[in-house]
Amino acid sequence: MSLHTDYSGPYAQAHSGPQVVPPSPRGSRNDSPGAVRRLLSWLDLKASPYLLVSPYFLLFAVFGLFPLAFTLYYSLFDYELTGEQEWVGLGNYTELLADDQFWKVVVNTLAMFVIATVPQLLLALMLANALNKRFRGQLFVRMGVLLPLVTSVVAVSVVFTQLYGRDWGMVNWILSWFGIDPIDWKAERIPSWLAISTMVDWRWTGYNAIIFLAGMQTIPRDLYEAAEIDGASKRRQFWQITIPMLRPTIIFVVLNSTIGGLTLFAEPVMFYGGRIQGGSDNQFQTVAMFIVEKGFNNFEYGYASAAAWLLFLMILVGSAINFMLIRRIGGRK
């Protein structure tokens, strides 16, 4: 995801050189091998770039553009189990907006997104600030922080689900030390959201910290030295220098988290033993799970496609809101 799409710098530089035509050996006009070579090299110059980018765009047309367009098409039809299709126009969309289960999964998705993302990003910022100091064993610590990211989502969700077990789970056992009665994490909405959010946080906090760290390391040192001379405290330096300078990185991380959070799938599926319903009463079913349930358990292709477009709309709106919020952080420079 680029935030600076301006390629004029290195791009312009690379091509500002003279137009190069390979020298023909003798250079005479009637020298046909030379003319052929010139033609070939002209062709090479004009055609090769397209040859190099075409595999990407051909595959994208087949596996990206085509499914997107067809999702829109499908969303306008009602599909029967027999494969019959009937034009319903925007019927699927109006039906979705009146569907209690759909609203429930939207609320679940948004709630888990917020519960997981907000503390995660704050923790990641603190962690990055700590990693940005000098200490021995930098590489070891960074690898330790990143370990969750390289493990399998499905596998770790299985482990967490067991840790959150009602009767023998380690989380309830630890809570019992504080006199808290066992919680049935899968039974109710808020406990299940919390449990799933911790899985997401566990996986992504370290990754985001590493990304923030990368951003922090590009901030010029003399800014801090000047602030130091002016007598600014470390805390003040963090809020007045680090956070505003980090804005592009924060935008990158938040947009990534928005897309990832709103398409959450594997963790809640594994939390319910690999099933798609997200709890006995859809307590923790997400929009992505809803799409799969409608599309592939119930074969309501049109309905699932309409939900997919509404999910995309949610991502666009969510990204736009987040983008505008972050632009305000630390004032404008």
Place this chain on the structure above:
Amino acid sequence: MWDATLLTKVMLAFTIILSAFPIYYMIVIATRTNSDAVDVPPPLLPGGNLGENIVRVLNDPDAQFVTGLTNSAIVAVSVTVSVVIISTMAGFAFARLRFRGNRVLLLAVLLTMMVPIQQMGVVPLYRVMVELEWTGQLKAVILPYLLNAFGVFLMTQYTEQAVPGELVEAARVDGASTLRIWWNIVLPAVRPGMAVLGINTFMITWNDFMWPLIVLAGNPTVQVAIRNLNAQHSTDYVMIFTGTTLSVLPLIIVFLVFGRQIIGGLMEGAVKA
């Protein structure tokens, strides 16, 4: 910058323990018996049943675990090779060649990074696979993943940095064709970027769950095999945890070997983004 205080060091140590604990716990249970797994307090040290548990998982007819591991390896390797090659080619063109539509096409690539095609396009892609009678076959999982917008973006950035424009111009003066320049000059120069993209792609593909779950009925990848194991033996913790351990092991090995490159690549990608 400044030296870390004791408080910072304690915080970092605590973070690492939290990061590692679920994985450690998974391995501990994989070495024990089912009655240990439901003990309160839970066991925190490895037992001696690992070998036996592995044999049980690998021979379980419902889970098809060996099939899962093999399938995941085939899918992840083919996807990685393709993504790296396609991204390197396109990245070179976008970074160092002049052609009409260069910027517009690159912008199109970047915009597609915002679209969750995997969730969005799942219905029509599935129906295509049904029409082609490809469901249950690995090509149904491999083909849609042969390209990756992030890869093109990363290699464009990397090529700009690693391949000086003058080098490309000089090769042209010497009469080298574009493809020859790509092969002889660009590829050797961007190898570190290819490695980062390759490792990244391998891990993402190995971890993928939703699409294989939908389209590969009866012929699972390793993630789907874990899900099957979990659905069919929901109380056999030892079996499930042994399976999950086996599925994570390849990733941990890759990480231990290439940790420095993975972190370097992540940080570099983030700064340029």
